[in-house]
Amino acid sequence: MLILALCFAIFTLLVWPIIYKPVVIALLACSTLATYAMVSYGQYFNYSMIVNIFETNSSEASSYLSVSVFLWLFFLFFIPSIFVLLVKLRFPSTFRGLLLQKVLMLFVSVAVVGAIASVYYKDYASLVRNNSEIKALINPTNYLSASFRYAKYRLYEKNIPFQSLGTDATDERKGDKPNVIVLVVGETSRAMNYSLNGYQRDTNPHLSKEGVISFQHVTSCGTATAVSVPCMFSIMTHGTYKATTARHQEGVLDVLKHANVDVSWIDNDGGCKGVCDRIEHVNIEAKDFPKECAHGTCYDSVLLNGLADRVKNAQSDTVIVLHLIGSHGPTYFERYPPEFRVFTPTCDTADIQNCTRQQVVNTYDNTIVYTDYVLSQVIDILRSNDNAHQTAMLYLSDHGESLGEDGIYLHGLPYGIAPKEQKSVPMILWMSPAFQQGHNVNEACLKENAKQVPYSQDNLFHTLLGMASVSTKVYQPTLDMLSQCEKQ
Numbered sequence: 001m002l003i004l005a006l007c008f009a010i011f012t013l014l015v016w017p018i019i020y021k022p023v024v025i026a027l028l029a030c031s032t033l034a035t036y037a038m039v040s041y042g043q044y045f046n047y048s049m050i051v052n053i054f055e056t057n058s059s060e061a062s063s064y065l066s067v068s069v070f071l072w073l074f075f076l077f078f079i080p081s082i083f084v085l086l087v088k089l090r091f092p093s094t095f096r097g098l099l100l101q102k103v104l105m106l107f108v109s110v111a112v113v114g115a116i117a118s119v120y121y122k123d124y125a126s127l128v129r130n131n132s133e134i135k136a137l138i139n140p141t142n143y144l145s146a147s148f149r150y151a152k153y154r155l156y157e158k159n160i161p162f163q164s165l166g167t168d169a170t171d172e173r174k175g176d177k178p179n180v181i182v183l184v185v186g187e188t189s190r191a192m193n194y195s196l197n198g199y200q201r202d203t204n205p206h207l208s209k210e211g212v213i214s215f216q217h218v219t220s221c222g223t224a225t226a227v228s229v230p231c232m233f234s235i236m237t238h239g240t241y242k243a244t245t246a247r248h249q250e251g252v253l254d255v256l257k258h259a260n261v262d263v264s265w266i267d268n269d270g271g272c273k274g275v276c277d278r279i280e281h282v283n284i285e286a287k288d289f290p291k292e293c294a295h296g297t298c299y300d301s302v303l304l305n306g307l308a309d310r311v312k313n314a315q316s317d318t319v320i321v322l323h324l325i326g327s328h329g330p331t332y333f334e335r336y337p338p339e340f341r342v343f344t345p346t347c348d349t350a351d352i353q354n355c356t357r358q359q360v361v362n363t364y365d366n367t368i369v370y371t372d373y374v375l376s377q378v379i380d381i382l383r384s385n386d387n388a389h390q391t392a393m394l395y396l397s398d399h400g401e402s403l404g405e406d407g408i409y410l411h412g413l414p415y416g417i418a419p420k421e422q423k424s425v426p427m428i429l430w431m432s433p434a435f436q437q438g439h440n441v442n443e444a445c446l447k448e449n450a451k452q453v454p455y456s457q458d459n460l461f462h463t464l465l466g467m468a469s470v471s472t473k474v475y476q477p478t479l480d481m482l483s484q485c486e487k488q
């Protein structure tokens, strides 16, 4: 009754002569797609989901298209739309009469809400306080209010001034070998499916032989790319992160540039969410690499093209960011070439709800095996350039993924209620002997910390500055994972 009364109020505000048919039909279309995502994938339509939708490119969005979406649209959108077109509403003939009617209808719905609240206030208050996410389950108010907030942010944000950061940064490297650091930003990779982190399946056949350090207790800043990626490159922490501020403030890549470090970003994941806007960046285009980009998206090996030359030719301190498409779902099966189909049977469709859970997990694990291979290729390139450079690779995923635990799939749940599968991310470090020597790294200390100390994406900003030997007053050594283990 409460929801009915609320919807009555909202439709009273939306339904006006002439425009009401297109409005209601548009709402039917959006609500059908929202309901589909909620039922099929356990999604919540809150603010960050709306940000995701507006900032997603079309090839990412089309990976959700499938036969069942069209069936849903047929029954919940197409047929009801015919009824909407056939029905005739009679409005009061004068504008005054129309307004009076609207006010009366709003009054009735407010009275009903008030009556319910007066009797059940305590129950509702505790229900909503303990489960704030249920607001994101009421269709269509969930996406309507979030879209309204998003539009407001977008319009108001134009007036916020842009802040630079760490303009005092200088490169303090000693010795004549330049640092060459490859930072690999993962996608939808969850820590518990790495055999390096104790997963019972061998998903790390390559990295397990590379002498890497895998940090076992790392949490993400958000549960979706649009939150985690800007957050991990910003000086803000999970606790202080504000999306608006992140869009109007420089991040760690800008600070590196202030210190004249050669910074570049190569993207295979549909964009860097603003963090590479002011540095050299390349978006991989599927048409340029037909062999590696069969489905309109590219296998991550595409990022290895030209990497060896970039590393070899580095004259000064260099940071290269590779943005993987990693384990982006629900089309996990399109993330790896056929020879990496190690665990079978797989789920070779976007309709993961029609696959068994085991099939989904198998397919997802294959994406981890493939990421393991790509990372080992990066390490091989860096290792072979250890003579003239100090090389290192740091890998960090943006957020995790649910694979059917408690019936939840994909990611993007509100942080407070998101399961650990969406929040624990892999972080893997490889350092060449020259790098370890140049930075006085106490490897045994790092390995011990990797097992016990909880880290998060908050550490990336300061660890990256430390790895690039950059000094600035915004650098906090307590958040630099390497400075905690420096030989005296």
Ligand SMILES: [Zn+2]
Pocket: 187, 188, 224, 225, 226, 398, 399
């Ligand atoms: Zn992501």
